[in-house]
Amino acid sequence: QVHLVQSGSELKKPGASVKVSCKAFGYTFSAYAMNWVRQAPGQGLEWMGWISTNTGNPTYAQGFTGRFVFSLDTSVNTAYLQIASLKAEDTATYFCARGEAGDALDFWGQGTMVTVSS
Amino acid sequence: QSALTQPASVSGSPGQSITISCTGTSSDVGGYNYVSWYQQYPGIAPKLIIYDVTNRPSGVSNRFSGSKSGNAASLTISGLQAEDEADYYCSSYRNSRTTPVIFGGGTKLTVL
Secondary structure, three states, X not given: OOEEEEOOOEEEOOOOOEEEEEXXXXXXXXXXXXXXXXXXXXXXXXXXXXXXXXXXXXXXXXXXXXXXXXXXXXHHOEEEEEEOOOOHHHOEEEEEEEOOOOOOOOEEOOOEEEEEOO | XXXXXXXXXXXXXXXXXXXXXXXXXXXXXXXXXXXXXXXXOOOOOOEEEEEOOOEOOOOOOOOEEEEEXXXXXXXXXXXXXXXXXXXXXXXXXXXXXXXXXXXXXXXXXXXX
16 A cells, blocks of 8 residues: 655754655555655645656756755655755645656655744 | 646535636646646645546545646536535646646635
């Protein structure tokens, strides 16, 4: 059974960094890309980008370049999202979701709430 | 990245049908049959309910259906039930090297 399990909530101070994990179960990890989606409190979904689980090549959406890094550890079927130099406006729930870029996101992690506050 | 346009809210009574629109451009919705719809309850991850404009994943009720005409896609929910009250988001592939996936702003469905 396919499921994606994300790491727990984080509370960080401005300027710090955070690394969110997304561990995949129940399918061949390298067969599907991993996407990251942001949802600010009370707001809609925003596609951040995706990473090829074959090549490790990331694609970042406009607005998510520079401070955001997608990475993989294929030995443990896990994708990571790292955000550097955190700002208050990074406060959001971050979801990982399986799917090739442009195609449907058929399985989602439960979400990781990141709160940035001094 | 400009989001696809959805109505902020729609409502309907149990048993009725409602339709949620999702308007884009010829570079996304109108140009490709890669429109998806997601259902999201508060505090829960989104769930895929329609993919490739009209297809339902296994296990999704046939009360949910999707369609497209020109640059606009639609999600129709027939036989409304209380459990359908949720937020609904459309998504489309977009002809953009940097942002090939775009979401709509979301629609809050209220079952009266």
